Amino acid sequence: MRAPLPYRHLLRLLAASLGLCVSLAGASPPASAEPAAAAPAAAASLDERVQTLKNDLIQLNRDLLVLEEELLFPASTQVAVFVSMDVGKLFELESVQIKLGDKLVASHLYTPAEVQALHRGGVQRLYLGNLRTGTHELVAIFTGGGPHQRDYRRGATVKFDKGADPKYIELRIQDAAGKLQPEFNVKVW
Structure with missing residues (x-):
């Protein structure tokens, strides 16, 4: 049985939010006393984590689509x-x-x-x-x-x-x- 469309989107949104929360939870807040030169390095590090998160979400979306097709159209039918x-x-x-x-x-x-x-x-x-x-x-x-x-x-x-x-x-x-x-x-x- 196919899940109603809003629930599938809710699951994907929940997965994305959870990944973002986990990613940001590992980040330490920037110290106000850091020199101005450290700010670009912190921004680059944040950009790398965001890109990694995007790649993880793309892979998760692929896995969800494959799982959805396997559940909706089993090989036997x-x-x-x-x-x-x-x-x-x-x-x-x-x-x-x-x-x-x-x-x-x-x-x-x-x-x-x-x-x-x-x-x-x-x-x-x-x-x-x-x-x-x-x-x-x-x-x-x-x-x-x-x-x-x-x-x-x-x-x-x-x-x-x-x-x-x-x-x-x-x-x-x-x-x-x-x-x-x-x-x-x-x-x-």
Whole structure:
């Protein structure tokens, strides 16, 4: 079960505050009788401690995000859906919708920059969620422009068995040069 958003932020704020308090508790207050030359050294020391504290907080944030993902999406129920493109000269991707069973679980409208990233070999994680073990059906609906400036709305369907291991599904858009049409393939890993 996901913790409500304010509690997660409160935990992070508490961790940051605790780290700051511990860091400052170790600092000795500056003596008023110290010469003026010692002030820059004390400021440099304080800057170093603040930088160390920032690095510790960044590492703590990374650890919390990894822990959150492990708790929300355990490997035994995890399903991830990715989108990739091969060449893509015959299809201009505009959007993708993902349905698991009869439920719409993800949809995405693509910007030209995102489409270019997919053309350069990028892979986008479109969905990450939990599924119980058993047989499931995934339906992906692709919309965009095809050859001769025609609008395309095509789907790809796959049935897969979800076991105890994580399941990864790749939605691949590629050109079928012989047919002069795009093909939409689904690969289950």
